[in-house]
Amino acid sequence: MKEIEKLLVLFSICEIANKKQEIIAEQIGDLSVEQALNNKVILENLSTEEYQKVVKNYNKQSFDSMLNNMENSGIEIVTIFSDKYPKILKELDDRPLILYAKGDLSLCDQKCFAIVGTRSPTNYGRIITERFAKNLAQCGLVIVSGLCYGIDAIAHKATIDAGGKTIAVIASGFNNIYPASNTNLADEISEKGLILSEYPPSFKAKPYTFPRRNRIVAGLSDGILIPEAGLKSGTVYTKDYALDYGKDVFAVPGNIDSKTSELTNQLIRYGHAECTLSSDDIIDFYGLNKISKEKKMQLVSLDEQTIINLLENGQQDFDFLHENSKIPVNILNSCLTTMEIRGLIRKLPGKMFALI
Amino acid sequence: MLSKVLSYGLCGIDGFLVTIETDMVGGIPHIDMVGLGDTAVKESKDRVKSAIRNSGFQFPIKHFTINLAPADTKKEGPHYELGMAIGILSASEQIINKKYKDFIFIGELSLDGTIKKVKGVLPILISARSAGFKKVIIPSDNCEEAKFIDGMEIYAVSNLLQTVKFLNEEITLSKLETRSFEDVSKQNTNKLDFENVKGQAMAKRALEIAAAGGHNVLMIGPPGSGKSMLAKCFSGILPDLTFEEALQVTKIHSIAGELDLKKGIITERPFRTPHTTATVVSMTGGGNHSKPGEISLAHNGVLFLDEFPEYSRNLIETLRQPLEDGTITVARANQTVTYPSSFTLIASMNPCPCGNYGAKDRECRCTPAQIHKYLSKISGPIMDRIDIHVEVDNISYQDLNNETNEENSESIKTRVDKARNIQLNRFKNTKTFSNAKMSVPQMKKYCKLSKECQELMENAFSRLKLSARAHDRILRVARTIADLEGEIDILPRHIFEAISYRGLDRKYWD
Numbered sequence: 001m002k003e004i005e006k007l008l009v010l011f012s013i014c015e016i017a018n019k020k021q022e023i024i025a026e027q028i029g030d031l032s033v034e035q036a037l038n039n040k041v042i043l044e045n046l047s048t049e050e051y052q053k054v055v056k057n058y059n060k061q062s063f064d065s066m067l068n069n070m071e072n073s074g075i076e077i078v079t080i081f082s083d084k085y086p087k088i089l090k091e092l093d094d095r096p097l098i099l100y101a102k103g104d105l106s107l108c109d110q111k112c113f114a115i116v117g118t119r120s121p122t123n124y125g126r127i128i129t130e131r132f133a134k135n136l137a138q139c140g141l142v143i144v145s146g147l148c149y150g151i152d153a154i155a156h157k158a159t160i161d162a163g164g165k166t167i168a169v170i171a172s173g174f175n176n177i178y179p180a181s182n183t184n185l186a187d188e189i190s191e192k193g194l195i196l197s198e199y200p201p202s203f204k205a206k207p208y209t210f211p212r213r214n215r216i217v218a219g220l221s222d223g224i225l226i227p228e229a230g231l232k233s234g235t236v237y238t239k240d241y242a243l244d245y246g247k248d249v250f251a252v253p254g255n256i257d258s259k260t261s262e263l264t265n266q267l268i269r270y271g272h273a274e275c276t277l278s279s280d281d282i283i284d285f286y287g288l289n290k291i292s293k294e295k296k297m298q299l300v301s302l303d304e305q306t307i308i309n310l311l312e313n314g315q316q317d318f319d320f321l322h323e324n325s326k327i328p329v330n331i332l333n334s335c336l337t338t339m340e341i342r343g344l345i346r347k348l349p350g351k352m353f354a355l356i
Numbered sequence: 357m358l359s360k361v362l363s364y365g366l367c368g369i370d371g372f373l374v375t376i377e378t379d380m381v382g383g384i385p386h387i388d389m390v391g392l393g394d395t396a397v398k399e400s401k402d403r404v405k406s407a408i409r410n411s412g413f414q415f416p417i418k419h420f421t422i423n424l425a426p427a428d429t430k431k432e433g434p435h436y437e438l439g440m441a442i443g444i445l446s447a448s449e450q451i452i453n454k455k456y457k458d459f460i461f462i463g464e465l466s467l468d469g470t471i472k473k474v475k476g477v478l479p480i481l482i483s484a485r486s487a488g489f490k491k492v493i494i495p496s497d498n499c500e501e502a503k504f505i506d507g508m509e510i511y512a513v514s515n516l517l518q519t520v521k522f523l524n525e526e527i528t529l530s531k532l533e534t535r536s537f538e539d540v541s542k543q544n545t546n547k548l549d550f551e552n553v554k555g556q557a558m559a560k561r562a563l564e565i566a567a568a569g570g571h572n573v574l575m576i577g578p579p580g581s582g583k584s585m586l587a588k589c590f591s592g593i594l595p596d597l598t599f600e601e602a603l604q605v606t607k608i609h610s611i612a613g614e615l616d617l618k619k620g621i622i623t624e625r626p627f628r629t630p631h632t633t634a635t636v637v638s639m640t641g642g643g644n645h646s647k648p649g650e651i652s653l654a655h656n657g658v659l660f661l662d663e664f665p666e667y668s669r670n671l672i673e674t675l676r677q678p679l680e681d682g683t684i685t686v687a688r689a690n691q692t693v694t695y696p697s698s699f700t701l702i703a704s705m706n707p708c709p710c711g712n713y714g715a716k717d718r719e720c721r722c723t724p725a726q727i728h729k730y731l732s733k734i735s736g737p738i739m740d741r742i743d744i745h746v747e748v749d750n751i752s753y754q755d756l757n758n759e760t761n762e763e764n765s766e767s768i769k770t771r772v773d774k775a776r777n778i779q780l781n782r783f784k785n786t787k788t789f790s791n792a793k794m795s796v797p798q799m800k801k802y803c804k805l806s807k808e809c810q811e812l813m814e815n816a817f818s819r820l821k822l823s824a825r826a827h828d829r830i831l832r833v834a835r836t837i838a839d840l841e842g843e844i845d846i847l848p849r850h851i852f853e854a855i856s857y858r859g860l861d862r863k864y865w866d
Contacts, residue, residue, distance in 0.1 A: 119724050319556070322557045329560075333561065333856045334848075334852035337855045350715055351747040
């Protein structure tokens, strides 16, 4: 590891602003960390408090052992000076100088696409997120999201289930996954995909780190899809970054009365986002190969066909299916479970069912 | 003069023989009461004294020592008083006949000599019968519960004078006639019927399975979706109490003093609904006298905990032992008592603090973290013991006014009874009564899966991300579903249905 890279690790631990890091990294040249700390570039650019913090945090021995520990726990450090640094991020003017990564870094150089949205989706949001993520992942897009509650988590899970690749950009360090309930999901993603963070492992998420994280989500991707988000959602930042960076923004229209569709509906109204009605819209936009329809078709029984017909107009609850299909409860119950296992439908909170 | 009279004390739900020894000597007139009695026992001497005088007998001006043997066991309650009075009267030779030595005496005395009702007559009679005693005298107010005990000569008396005359053979009393349990249990009236519950097909089916296999149920749904109503109907589809079960239930209620004395025996399965503010002790039982708590009173019946997460964490955790073993052991400084507490737990909860998460027509205002916190109030080990999770949602106005006929409890019960009989046959000569309580070796034997089923199960686990603890629960429920259909083997459709009742193991709540 280059000395300058070590310096960047030190800066990230001491929470030195990105811009200052950029200036220092440009001017400092190749000096050892000790030398650098006495260099006038650093003295000039850091405030006294920041400088004291950096000096206090630097102890060569413990610093090196910390780097070792990170390496042992599978965390890779990628700085702007490394060949592995994602090319797509290099061009951003607010690029992170350092990234901590767990998983397959080469994913960043594939065609990435972000799916982001509200933390508390409605059943509508859940089902379309799952559908879009699944279809797009099967077409070879790498799905990027933020590992938060709601749309983020659903997008990650659906991608993994569909056998696709996913990147999670987190707003905290690896040892403090937020929300903690997604820790298992994070482990799974680090095995089958990639997790990125610009914060050192022990860093805890803070309110300002979420919008910062969103710039990486937007930066990594060719386009972003917003299935469902309200006006107060953090997704607003992702959208702004994406528009700044000149990425494509897609939004799924929602119920005009629904609070969680306010942002998407407005984006469409003012022409900031493509009105997206199916995953084919995105697939066509990027000229990807569609998966053949026949592959989707599966053998279904008579009862299952009845259920599929009833669900064609959107999600329905158990009682509706029971009344209209005339299938006895026990058979209907087991039927729905089989269909879910086979990936035809999805069960949602409130005993609702929907076609994927 | 010395006299010995037999009586019975209570420890938990079992009785133990107490010998009341009365010694009358000359000296300063006084009554000494020894033998580890509580305050009620200590105060007995004054009641006994007045009752003897007011019944027209003489209370000798002598020194009495009354000993309750065995001397090392604590004794509670006023029901030794009749025995003490008989002891004093025979020591002072006002009862000449020695017939009293064969009898066990139970009863509290009033100052005027009337004999008042006491708690716990039924458990005492059962213990006395199994200890080989034949003759008992009990208060006439308690006679209904005693009528179900056969093979004993039981006499019901209403006052001290009558008792003494009977012992002196001046009058004759006829022994209590026994009643058959079937006659009484036919009078059962169930107030709430499933035919009054519109819609909710899934919840009804889940409760039917729960009743058939003795499974615990957790109902999840927004406020006002009818969770409590469903739970109340539940006891109507449970199989009838057998006589043995009824005796156990009546014993516990008799000790707790909650028995309807006119009816004498409990013929309906208990349905207990402790409030969310209930204390741990009120649930488990305990206190000075180690009285049975709510979970024991729910023995052989239903314990309904509405708004499950609102109960204190401690209280929910105390349910672990009873849910596993069907008994609760209450240890106190005085004594350690084990009460039976084998009940079906029906719990209901909202899916989130505001209650509307997942509701069709209302919006949930909770943050994901709040929802997560709320759901995690129920610990894993408790969740592990609840076989069936079922979602209940508000029904629409149209459904409410729907004229379609819903199935009534009676016909559901017929199916439940059939499934229970299959289980009774299956578990003959074992301590298990229902599929829900199957031990691991029993599960291996009775829940064998065909190769096809095993593959399906494996597939389902990976696809639906079920947790490992769900596995055994699913098998047990699948066994019950198969029993409901009268199938010998568990078929794929049974497994799939069982899986559909594992909502909270699934990850879609994130």
